[in-house]
Amino acid sequence: MPSLSSRIRAINGGGSDGWDVFHRARAMIEAGEAVTELTIGEHDTPTDHIILDAMHAAARAGHTGYAAVPGIPALRDAVAARVTRHTGIATGRDNVLITPGGQAALYAAQLACCNPGDRALFIEPYYATYPGTIRAAGAVPKGITTRAADGFLPDYNVVSDAALAHGAASLLVNSPNNPTGAVYPRATLEGIAAAAQDHDLWVISDEVYDTQVWQGTHLSPRALPVWSSARLSSAPCPRATQ
Numbered sequence: 482m483p484s485l486s487s488r489i490r491a492i493n494g495g496g497s498d499g500w501d502v503f504h505r506a507r508a509m510i511e512a513g514e515a516v517t518e519l520t521i522g523e524h525d526t527p528t529d530h531i532i533l534d535a536m537h538a539a540a541r542a543g544h545t546g547y548a549a550v551p552g553i554p555a556l557r558d559a560v561a562a563r564v565t566r567h568t569g570i571a572t573g574r575d576n577v578l579i580t581p582g583g584q585a586a587l588y589a590a591q592l593a594c595c596n597p598g599d600r601a602l603f604i605e606p607y608y609a610t611y612p613g614t615i616r617a618a619g620a621v622p623k624g625i626t627t628r629a630a631d632g633f634l635p636d637y638n639v640v641s642d643a644a645l646a647h648g649a650a651s652l653l654v655n656s657p658n659n660p661t662g663a664v665y666p667r668a669t670l671e672g673i674a675a676a677a678q679d680h681d682l683w684v685i686s687d688e689v690y691d692t693q694v695w696q697g698t699h700l701s702p703r704a705l706p707v708w709s710s711a712r713l714s715s716a717p718c719p720r721a722t723q
């Protein structure tokens with residue numbers, strides 16, 4: 482029997498994959514155990530009927546075939562307008578690519594930023610599928626530890642040390658963060674940006690929860706003036722855009 486490719490076999494790194502945690506938590510809840518689930522971003526409210534009605538109307542109107550590969554132009558324009566509004570950085574249709582979910586956007590971004598075997602940094606604690614996404618793209622995941630005592634915030638030194646130690650090509654950041662809830666303040670983002678510039682790192686920003694902020698203000702790394710001459714890939718989730 483032929484064997485699966487090394488890329489597929491390497492995705493979970495020989496251990497469990499992110500979904501194992503989720504399935505185990507669900508099984509424990511069903512067994513009556515008290516579990517606080519910090520896994521997927523599944524809302525506890527149903528999808529608004531305005532969205533369901535619009536989807537139904539669009540399908541009835543004949544929009545059931547292939548869409549343009551980078552996304553429907555009107556949708557890309559709407560996402561670009563939202564990013565411009567949120568960051569103050571002029572963003573156009575050509576800067577926007579629609580993907581089937583946030584995970585696919587992160588995979589595409591790692592593919593674009595890393596060559597096979599490149600080191601890709603991410604911040605711990607992390608959304609459980611991050612290392613698998615990086616491995617799937619052919620890169621090698623390297624976590625950067627953050628601690629509760631520091632509010633789970635990375636600073637210039639830890640990012641810089643990790644970039645140097647691993648010769649990394651990319652850094653994935655997630656603010657507002659799943660699972661810690663940390664919302665990175667400007668100073669944290671500036672430290673990350675400075676380290677990224679010093680070590681020529683791509684910054685991939687997962688902002689899937691940018692509307693889920695109850696304390697503090699969400700700031701996108703894309704909004705920092707420091708990037709005007711630097712490399713940045715910001716990946717807002719299509720689900721979170723209007």
Ligand SMILES: Cc1ncc(COP(=O)(O)O)c(C=O)c1O
Pocket residue numbers: 520521522523581582583584585608655658659687689718720
């Ligand atoms: C931080 C984070 N990024 C990405 C995703 C994946 O997004 P999607 O389900 O749109 O692929 C999730 C899902 O829970 C998440 O929590």
